[in-house]
Structure formats: C-alpha cells, structure tokens
Amino acid sequence: MLEVRDLRVTFGPRRKPFVAVDGVSLTVGANETVGLVGESGSGKTTVARSIVGLVRPASGSITYDGRAVPAGTSRPGELQRAIQMVFQDPRSSLNPWMTVASIIGEAWRTHPSAASDLDRLLADVGLDSSVAGQRASQLSGGQCQRVSLARALAVKPRLLVCDEAVSALDVSVQAQILRLLDDLRRRHNLSMLFISHDLGVVHQIADRIAVMRRGVLVEEGPATDVLGAPQHEYTQSLLDAALELNS
Numbered sequence: 038m039l040e041v042r043d044l045r046v047t048f049g050p051r052r053k054p055f056v057a058v059d060g061v062s063l064t065v066g067a068n069e070t071v072g073l074v075g076e077s078g079s080g081k082t083t084v085a086r087s088i089v090g091l092v093r094p095a096s097g098s099i100t101y102d103g104r105a106v107p108a109g110t111s112r113p114g115e116l117q118r119a120i121q122m123v124f125q126d127p128r129s130s131l132n133p134w135m136t137v138a139s140i141i142g143e144a145w146r147t148h149p150s151a152a153s154d155l156d157r158l159l160a161d162v163g164l165d166s167s168v169a170g171q172r173a174s175q176l177s178g179g180q181c182q183r184v185s186l187a188r189a190l191a192v193k194p195r196l197l198v199c200d201e202a203v204s205a206l207d208v209s210v211q212a213q214i215l216r217l218l219d220d221l222r223r224r225h226n227l228s229m230l231f232i233s234h235d236l237g238v239v240h241q242i243a244d245r246i247a248v249m250r251r252g253v254l255v256e257e258g259p260a261t262d263v264l265g266a267p268q269h270e271y272t273q274s275l276l277d278a279a280l281e282l283n284s
C-alpha cells in the first residue's frame with residue numbers, strides 16, 4: 038500500500054550535503070505493522086517526515102495505493118487524510134490551552150467529510166467523554182497520547198506513522214498504548230509504520246521489522262526472522278542491548 042523507493046534526504050549546503058537518509062526502500066502492506074528501528078540519529082524521523090510530506094526528499098519516490106505521493110505539503114486532501122502521523126511527545130504536539138473537543142474539532146474542520154461523533158471517537162481510544170472539555174495541559178502523558186491518537190483517527194486515515202509514539206511514556210503506560218494501537222489497527226483495518234529506537238518495543242507490535250543505521254537500511258524481514266536470526270551485526274547489537282535492559 039505504501040511504497041518507499043530509494044529515498045534519499047540531505048540537509049545543509051548543496052556543495053557539501055549531509056546525507057540523513059541514503060537510499061531507503063520499504064513497503065507497508067494493508068493491515069500490516071512495520072517496525073522501523075535504529076539508534077538515535079539513524080534517520081528514522083526523516084523517513085517518517087518524508088512520508089507525511091514535512092520533508093522534501095532529494096530523490097526517490099513514495100507511492101500510496103499505486104499513486105505517486107508529491108513531495109512537500111502540496112498533496113491532495115484525500116492523501117493528506119489517508120496518512121496520519123503520531124509524534125513522540127504528546128505534550129508538545131498538542132496545544133496545552135485547547136480543549137480536547139476543540140483539538141478534534143480542528144481536525145474535522147480540515148477534513149469535514151470525516152466528522153463524526155466525538156464521544157464515540159474518545160471511547161475508541163479509551164477516554165471518557167468527560168475529557169472532551171478538559172485542556173491538554175490538564176491531562177496525563179498517557180491521556181495526551183490517547184488524544185493524539187484520537188486526533189489522527191478523527192480523519193479516518195488508512196496508515197498511521199507513529200514516530201517514537203510511546204518513547205516518552207512510563208513502561209506500564211507504554212504497554213497500554215501499544216495494546217491500544219494494536220486494537221485500533223485491527224478494528225479500523227489500519228496499516229502502521231511504527232518507529233522506535235527501542236527494539237524491545239518494536240518487537241511487541243511489529244509484523245515486519247526494518248533496521249536503519251546511519252541513513253541506510255541494513256536489514257528487513259518478518260519480525261520472527263529479524264529477532265530470531267539477525268543477519269546484520271548491528272541488529273544483533275540492538276538485540277543484545279534490548280535483552281540486557283530486560284534482564
């Protein structure tokens with residue numbers, strides 16, 4: 038459904054560019070969760086931002102349902118709606134002074150055809166309808182991330198790009214949000230690109246795993262293969278680090 042081909046993203050001066058993403062190709066199929074993992078600075082967020090149009094790639098192509106996704110923000114509304122991003126820090130991605138109802142209302146103003154019942158949307162992400170009148174600043178980190186998810190789901194997307202969506206949360210809240218994401222994917226037939234520096238987290242949710250290092254995809258395959266028999270020593274080192282943390 039989503040196909041990224043030979044993506045290359047550079048920053049800095051044209052004469053001496055820094056290559057943040059160097060020829061990355063990956064696909065996310067219908068109802069599939071692909072985990073994108075790699076240490077900080079490996080280029081994961083830049084891939085995510087390219088997919089949602091916040092970054093303009095130097096070269097490569099992105100197609101969605103066989104249609105070319107134009108670079109940058111000049112994409113048709115239907116495409117903007119279909120691919121939604123959930124960010125790492127729910128506190129800074131939500132305006133603290135806005136009520137939950139107005140945050141969701143804003144999404145519905147942008148995409149009126151998606152507008153529906155607020156209480157049902159909140160229930161869908163495990164929030165009580167009483168939260169609607171509260172400001173983001175009054176909510177816990179976990180509640181904020183549920184609101185971010187509700188805002189993304191409000192426009193009835195087909196693909197969620199979750200960039201470190203649980204990384205700022207306590208481990209127990211992390212587990213709740215991961216379970217919720219998996220439930221939502223099933224209930225709404227979503228596809229997901231789930232990005233995290235933490236292989237232990239990716240392991241809990243991904244069907245397939247892609248491993249990035251210094252802008253390059255070094256390994257990609259079914260989660261059981263990548264975790265059970267990593268082909269690249271970098272994947273092995275991420276795995277060792279995750280196991281060490283768990284024990």
Ligand SMILES: Nc1ncnc2c1ncn2[C@@H]1O[C@H](COP(=O)(O)OP(=O)(O)O)[C@@H](O)[C@H]1O
Pocket residue numbers: 048049057075076077078079080081082083084
């Ligand atoms: N807007 C930008 N301008 C300059 N360099 C950037 C920009 N965005 C990211 N980078 C650099 O690109 C590299 C990859 O960053 P990023 O995609 O955020 O990695 P990750 O999400 O894996 O931590 C890093 O070295 C980062 O400093």
Ligand SMILES: [Mg+2]
Pocket residue numbers: 081082083200201
């Ligand atoms: Mg990042």
